[in-house]
Amino acid sequence: MALKNADDFVFLIQRYEKRLFIYIKRLAKISDGDAEDILQEVFIKTYENLNDYDTDLKFSSWIYRITHNHTISFYRKNKKASQTLSLEDNTMLLEKIKSEFNLKDKIHNKIHNKIQKEEISHLLSKLDKKYRDVLILKYLEDKNYREISNILRKPMGTTATLLNRAKEKFREILKNNHFKYE
């Protein structure tokens, strides 16, 4: 791989740093400083493991996998709380899954209200981490099933099941909290 030259590796860092930084922040409730430290370690690890890259995978799936694993291990080591998504992310997530959840328009309108958004954000944080992770990858990082499967190192079928369960759980939480959907 041409990127083995450290100077060329800079292009790769520049290409991925912003989205991986956002991804890290979506996964764990950590400060910007911690997220930057993780990101730096992710790139070092990526560089060290360049020869392990499987060309059958998309490079982005591979670097997302490293980022995911590194963030989770940081998260566990430092016993950080699971992230409550930002209002922006929350709105984006809801926009994207709106059609699948068949949220009634008036309810949809309601969630544009700041208080409602905060409430939904809080509800999302109630989801199990494994469900939140898969929702984040699908709806916020725009990854398809194959990419999610490669990032989380889970079979495609399991990924699909996990995503369906995540949606079901979220639907349940919405219902229990009086958000109506059809």
Place this chain on the structure above:
Amino acid sequence: MSKKDLSKSVLNKIKKEHIKPKPKWEFLLKNYVFWGFFGLCVVIGGLAASMMIFKLTINDWEIHRQLGVSFVGFFFRSIPYFWLIILGVFILVADYNFKHTKKGYKYKLPLVVILTVLASIILGFAFFGAGVAKRMDAKALEHLPFYKEMTLDKKIDIWSQIEKGLVGGEIMKIEEDKIELKGLKGNILEINTEMVPDFMLKELEEGMIIGGMGKKGEKGTFDAEKIKPWKGNFIKMKEN
């Protein structure tokens, strides 16, 4: 940290600490190690499966009536649990190793388990056919006292229940209508063979270990109805 800062700090760290990409062989080796352990575990699982097949083929299925238990009850008592546990453990270890190969995560665990079990069973039949299980059983009886206690000693106890119509031992002398038998626990017995079908008697010879089914007779005799050569390996008791 700005774009420039991060790239710069990563680059500085790489250069300062002389970080280099790890060689490809390290990753290949790691992957081969997982494949190697996977293969080894399947082979060990195959050996355990061959032992199970061997144990089931040498089991005395016809004696459940003498023991007063149903066939189903006897079947569950006859399952070689020791080898079943060994098989189960090695299948789990095999699957763990498979999951850690480079592309192992792409396959669902139940599918991997089923395929590993099938591979172990097929190998088990191959090992059994090649006589590996019989030799392994003989070695284990010779060198593992706990294994002997769990298997052969238990079988000896079963075939030493003259009251229940079961005797076993070594043929000392074959005479017309009777056999002199040195019982499995060292006692000398006279076996009346009048009722035993000829085809069974033709198989017998002096020095052979046998199992007989019938009824307890008078004065230490036994009226046999069936006599068969001992199934499986046998280790003679040491003379005092």
